[in-house]
Amino acid sequence: MIEGLDALEREGLASLATAGDAEALERWRIEFVGGSGRVKQALGALKDVPKPDKPGYGKRANEVKQSLDAAFEERRAHLAATGRRAAGPLVDTTLPGIVPGVGRSHIITRVRNELCAVFARMGFEVAQGPELEDDEHNFVKLNIPDSHPAREPTDNFYVEERGDASRPRMLRSQTSTVQIRVLEQAISEGWGPPVKVVSPGRVYRPDTVDATHSFMFHQIEGLYVAPRVTMVELKTTLFRFARVYFGPDAEVRLRPSFFPFTEPSAEFDMKIRLRPDQPARWVELGGCGMVDPAVFRGVGLDPEQWTGFAFGFGIERIAMGKYAIPDIRMLYENDLRFLTQL
Ligand code: DAH
DSSP: OHHHHHHHHHHHHHHHHTOOSHHHHHHHHHHHTSTTSHHHHHHHGGGGSOGGGHHHHHHHHHHHHHHHHHHHHHHHHHHHHHTOSSSSOSSOTTSOOOOOOOOOOOHHHHHHHHHHHHHHHTTOEEOOOOSEEEHHHHTGGGTOOTTOGGGOGGGSEEOSOOOSSSOOEEEOSOTTHHHHHHHHHHHHHTOOSSEEEEEEEEEEOOOOOBTTBOSEEEEEEEEEEETTOOHHHHHHHHHHHHHHHHOTTOOEEEEEEEETTEEEEEEEEEEEOSSTTSOOEEEEEEEEEEEOHHHHHHTTOOTTTOEEEEEEEEHHHHHHHHHTOOOGGGGTSOOHHHHTTO
């Protein structure tokens, strides 16, 4: 009777090897290892085996069952992996392929990187500062006193009430904060001044959104501090930047102005054509000036020893000027029909 078990195993394995698809496999399963299949019958026949042969027969019958069960699982996995379920290939290799979409940086990111690269060639390093600031860095140390109208709660995104011991925190309204942070860091870490940095980043103001305003936008701040810095260097730096970035015909001008943290101060304008059907007109790109002595004193530097210039430009304005974008909102809507043109 044991020979019958050996034969069953041989036949089962041989037949399994020819099961080439899911249906054949299922037919095999029912015949051999199913609930009333041949293995089951062989196990059931144990009761008719003469008593002395029972242990040997039982052992061998179990081996055959395990051997065929395992072979079945292996065959099933193999067929699943090789995917031979239906006739013919599943993939039509004659169809044109799907071209994967290739992403790119947003135009603001690209302009920001380009600006940093132009200033890097003029010796400026890139610095970063936090967007969540305290009013000490956003105002006090920039020589903007408590009484100044720019500090009104309606003109800023304060996130805290003023505490007794602490200055209230806010979303920074200008990247000029980084002037103070860089000077403080340079002094405490002992590597400067001199410092020569640009710092791009987001700023926040509760402005009503229109074609030229947004509650969040980007600025790039510049700061150069060294002995005997002159306004000529400021003007040279800015005019050179404009001609490198916008081309040799860029029309730029400085216009006298006022900022609490620079003296003298100026506004930096450029002639820009935002629409092809309109004449170019003067657009203010940002402010600049010579670092006010009060700023130096505020960080513990001697204004007799240190001088410097600073500037802060709107990155959106620069991008709009460079790419003739008529409405700032186009920069934030993330409409791919717009973005992929740039
Ligand atoms: N922080 C000013 C603003 O947001 C711009 C500015 C003016 C920055 C003069 C400067 C500067 O560094 O010197 O309006």
